[in-house]
Amino acid sequence: MKIAIMGAMVEEITPLLEFFEKYKTIEFAKNSYYTTSYKGMDLVIAYSKIGKVNASLTASTLIEKFGAQKLLFSGVAGALNPSLKVGDLLVATKLAQHDLDITAFGHPHGYVPEGSVYVETDKALTVLAQKVASAQNIKLLEGIIATGDQFICDGVKKEWIHSTFNADATEMEGASVAVVCDALNVPFCVLRAISDAADMDAGFSFDEFLVSSAKESAQFIIAMLDEL
């Protein structure tokens, strides 16, 4: 079984590379892919760089070039749900693109013809994540993620995304990964640890908690590998 583990920023995969210690590096399409093995599984790890386009390229490459049969995304996110605090873990049940807008033609936000507003994640991986959370006595929220090519640091935008998509968190890559994995029939999950509240203080909070929250997410992903 070949498993891809993906992040967007180098800080989101550094805890993984440190854990696996030995890995090969393959350069492709202006990105680095790290291959290793773990408990009989082949792993390929990469960070896409920020944003939906970069995430789409990396997810596609992980599957089409490296043959990933499952894809686990690990990273951080901004909270939209007021019950989510810095360090809390969220596993996405479905994801939408909050900045996809052809409402001029009567379509809902996040929708384009022949598509859907939401892409659902793999239910078996969500169940597995909850099994790991229970075993480790970790609170893991299942929720909706809204993705867009914007760092959200404004209460008005935050509330619009929250209410329009009933989203619990926002980030800049997950829905792209969802579209790619769904189209290529690869089971995937998106796990995010909260780094900020997507409000006027988001930039400061993000800078303070990126590393610690990224580590929380990465450690949880490693625990999921033990159950795969």
Ligand SMILES: Nc1ncnc2c(CN3C[C@H](CSc4cnccn4)[C@@H](O)C3)c[nH]c12
């Ligand atoms: N409030 C928020 N809104 C949108 N996305 C997020 C995230 C998740 N990631 C972090 C990073 C922010 S941009 C970036 C650019 N330069 C340096 C660091 N981050 C981008 O990959 C999305 C955490 N909080 C978010």
